[in-house]
Amino acid sequence: MKILTGNDLVTGDVVWWTGDGWSRLVADAVDVADAGEAIAKREEAARRVNVPYLLDAALGETGPVPLHIKDRIRAAGPTVRPDLGVQAEQVARESWVI
Structure with a gap:
């Protein structure tokens, strides 16, 4: 499986291609x-x-779960404060185990 990521030019947020636009959640x-x-x-x-x-x-x-650790970190948000970032709630619900 191949997924597409980048950074939103307006907000700087990590975004993921959904098929018809961009989402801040890798699950999309x-x-x-x-x-x-x-x-x-x-x-x-x-x-x-x-x-x-x-x-x-x-x-x-x-x-989707990124296979490379760098992209898992990008999907999860800041590593120093797991309670921050757009994906904090998502990460709390998921185990990130394939």
Whole structure:
């Protein structure tokens, strides 16, 4: 499974491609398969997202789970204060186990 991520140009938040827009929750991400590069180029050119890139993920109980630790951290929010960040509630509910 391939998912697409980047940073929102207005807020700076980590965002995930949902198939028709961007979400701050990785659980909303969809498999972009072979279309990922084209979506990334289009969204970056439209200045909706900064530095979009594809990453490997596996389908977990509540949606995609990034396979690389860097992207799991990006999905979870700040590591120094797990009670902060957009995904704090999501992380509290999930085990992040594939």
